[in-house]
Structures are given as C-alpha cells and as structure tokens.
Amino acid sequence: MKSYLPLIIGMTLVTYIPRLVPLTFLTKKTIGPKTKQFLLYIPYTSLSILIVRGIITAPQDMKLATAVGIGTAGLISYINGNMVLSVFAGIIGSYLIINIFI
C-alpha cells in the first residue's frame, strides 16, 4: 500500500506554521487598539464563514442534511447554550433528513 507520509508531513508543516508564527512573534510586541478590535472579531467572522462554507461546499446530496444539522445545532445552542446537546441534536437532525429524503 502507498505511504502517505510525505503528504502528512507537508500538510502538518503548512498547518502548524500559521498556528505558531503569530503566537511566538506577536507576544513580544504591543498591539494597537485598532488591531485589537480586528482580532476581537476573528472568532465571529471565521466561525460564520466556516458554517456557510460547510453548507455551500457540501456534496449535492448532503447539502440539505448539512444545513438542517447546522440549523438544529444552532437553534438548540441559542436556546440553552449546551454545546454537547446541540452537536448531538445536529447529527440527529441531519440523520433524519438523510433517511427521509435520500
């Protein structure tokens, strides 16, 4: 069987370096208020973009199931804030859609 080690090492490096570099270099410097404000928005903008990307890049037969899973998890977490419950509800939601429509 083919070894995927070169690919794994390459992927590891391009993933780890962006995680490492800002953390080690930015801790030395002081950051201006505008930059701080910008960084403060990152969790919201990136999560929102990842969610939308999840739906629009899903395979055609999984689009609805993905959207329903995300919607269910979002709704439950909005109501009671429990992440575990929300994730399970999301999985069950998409499971039901797959079984009903596909």
Added chain:
Amino acid sequence: MIKNKQIKHEMKEGLLVALPVIIGYLPAAMAFGLLAKNTRIPFIDTILFSMMVYAGASQFMALELIKAGVVNGSIILATFLLNLRHIMMSASLSVHFKKFDRRYLPIVAFGITDETFSVSSFNKERLTLPFVLVFYLLSHISWWLGTIAGYLAGEVLPASLQSSLSVGLYAMFAALLFPEIKKSNQMLLLSIISAIIYTIMHYSKIFAPGWDIILGIIISSSIGIIIFKDEVETVKDVKEVEN
C-alpha cells in the same frame, strides 16, 4: 502549597471546558477514520493524519483530493490556504498568551483549532497556562482516538448515520457561534455580514480557489472596525482584552 492548589484548580477547569469539545470531536473524528478507511488509507497513516495535521476540515478535503487523484503538492497548497485562517486565530490569542512561559508556546500553538480557539476566545478571563495545556491536550487526544475508533469500528454504524457524523464538525461551529451572538447584536450583525461576504466571494470567484476563506475573514473583520467605530460595546470588549 497554595500555588499547587491553584494550578490543580486551573487544570480541572481546563478539563471541564474540554468536555464539550471532546464530545463534539469524537463523532467528527470517527467520520474521518471511517472515510479514510474507505479511501484505502493505511491505518497508521490515518492516525498520523489526525495526530500531526490535526485540522478537521483540511483532513476531509485531503481525502476527497486523494480520491480524485490530485498530486501531493496541490493537496498541500490547498491545505495551506484552507488553514491560513489559523494565522488570524493565533494572532488573536497571542494577546492573551503574552503572560505564558515562552517555552510552552510551540506546544500551545499546535493545539489551536477552530474549536479550541473559539472556546478560548469566549473564556478569555480563564486563560492560564495549566488551563490551556490541559484543554488543548485533551482535545487533541480525543481527535486521534476518535479517528482510531472510526477506522476500526465505524462500519458497524448504519450508512446514513456515518454520513451524518461528518456534519458534527459543522454542528459544533454553530453551537459555538450562536450562544455568543445572542449576547451581542453587533456580533450578530457582523456574523451575518461575514456569511454574505463569503457567499458572494465564493460564487463570484473573484479570487483564486482557496483564498476565499482567509480573505473573507480579513474583509469581514475590517468591516467590523469601520461600522462599529464608536460603539460602547466594542470599546468595552477591547478593554477586556487589554487586561
């Protein structure tokens, strides 16, 4: 003695905050293990993907590209673009990790994922080194343990459940974001703006494939600075970051 007690307490807090991430990771990691097996990736390589790369979305993408026969160089480039957003997350956390012993930063950096980053950002006041180390380490372990479980036993599950497990990753993104936007109308608005901007960028194909995520994050966050210029809420949040 008091210091030890404090560290123990912080470690326990780290464990508690890790639990929802662990439980969210397990189904998604199982889905990855299962899919890797179906893509005929050897067992050891599958574990190494989760132990070393440790980035859910790009691991799933890599499987699709491997199946499509794409060469390694292109998969690595696509991974780089997809994970470039971690620069923003790492920069955002650096503000809070300033006080940490610098020797631990390479370990902490390895543990930054969308999920651990989001949970960390939403628990700023608790970010001590023992807290972060326990939280990140347990999250990492659950990712590759879940992968092993999926590879070995995933086939037992019905096919439709197998597909819905992979939705777990996105369900977790939603479960992280929604309680936070409930607290702030500004962040609700900013999240909606980000979603619209990304959608436009994705379908209009203005930028080369892969660049849409990182540019979407930069553009949306910049819009946030422009539209929330003088708002009290934002200023208060920025102050919290400074402390």
